[in-house]
Amino acid sequence: YLGKLHAFRGEILSVSDDPLHAPDAVSHQADGLLVVEDGIVVARGDHADLAHCFAHVPVTPIHGLIVPGFIDAHVHYPQMDRIASHGEQLLDWLERHIFPAEKAFADRSHADALAQAFLAELLRHGTTSALVFATVHEGSVDALFEAALARNLRLASGKVLMDLGPEGLRDSLATARAETEALIARWHGRGRLSYAITPRFALTSSDEQLALAGELLATHGDVLLHTHLAENRHECAAVAARFPEAADYLDVYDRFGLVGERSVFAHGIHLSERMCARLAQSGAGIAVCPSSNLFLGSGFFHFGQADRHGVKLGLGTDIGAGTSFSMLYTQGQAYQAALAREERLDPFRALYLATTGSARLLHIADKVGALAVGQEADFVVLDQAATTLLARRCAGASLAERLFAMQILGDDRVVAQTWIMGECAWDKNSAKGANCG
Ligand code: GUN
């Protein structure tokens, strides 16, 4: 429908701000109209109010609940085939399952194949944007960006910096700098793509490489910084042992200029009050990854502590430690992680974390996340009758109950369609990802 107006009629739900502070941020039209021009939302509201203004515009009826496309704030595409690898917590899991798999990305054709499979999986699950770990290999980033550009996806990624990595999965100061600079020049700002400087975590980079990451971040004013923080107890102990002069794990990154409003830290399971205060003050965000944290036995994210300080939060799957690509299922996992600490995560707040919350972490909240006028029309159609059990649970239920049921019981089965800038990119019923609608 490029170049002309097109409208979608159906039930629409979005959350444009954190309901914790802004209960009015939930926007819902039981019978809504979403008007799109050249991939951009130009009007949205109740069908009864808008229909007469757009009487001449072709309308696609949508059977299901329209929500903004999900934004996965932390995911590793090279790990998708190692999902469900048995038996270890973080550091042993990396050594035994993950590093061997990542070595294969030295081969560009392997990277191309995995990038295609990964993006297909994202769209099938209703994820329209993501902040993605590649591997240490430059070609792993080219493969992902090339595939994402062809599908017109809003995506951020970067070459992993790890000069203390295992044999065969290690870069150097010189290659880290040269390859990062080349990738930024080649991809940052092209289509809907953006670059993230990506030191794996404190343990796999030398002090010199962490300093280089800080220098690259300072030089390139609008790229992201993407890494892991305080995920696992053994990891935290090893970081404390290597950096005795740092106040804590976050301070290690801070000393190298890596903590600022463009920084996205995955996990944050073991945060102190000081770390939360510093995160909030700096504007850095945490990508909460509950299915991963349960799978690797890392722990439960402490929402109450982070919220007391006003830490910016989004939601990530962390595939392949995460156990599902589904950001719906991940919202349900976040609810269960909160409840494990006797805290409540409201279903609308969970949806916020998976959309606008993650968008804010990625600095794309002006572009996507809330299906607001002026934003790009990336959206998902959820089918509350996708399974017999879900249909029974949703019959006669309130909006909050239906949303919660989809978060707890749902996954890719519930994603009927995925639309990218007003174009259908996945249709479960035609199951070929084209010519839908
Ligand atoms: N910390 C460092 N690397 C990784 C990784 O690949 N996955 C997770 N979950 N944590 C990490």
Ligand code: ZN
């Ligand atoms: Zn991760």
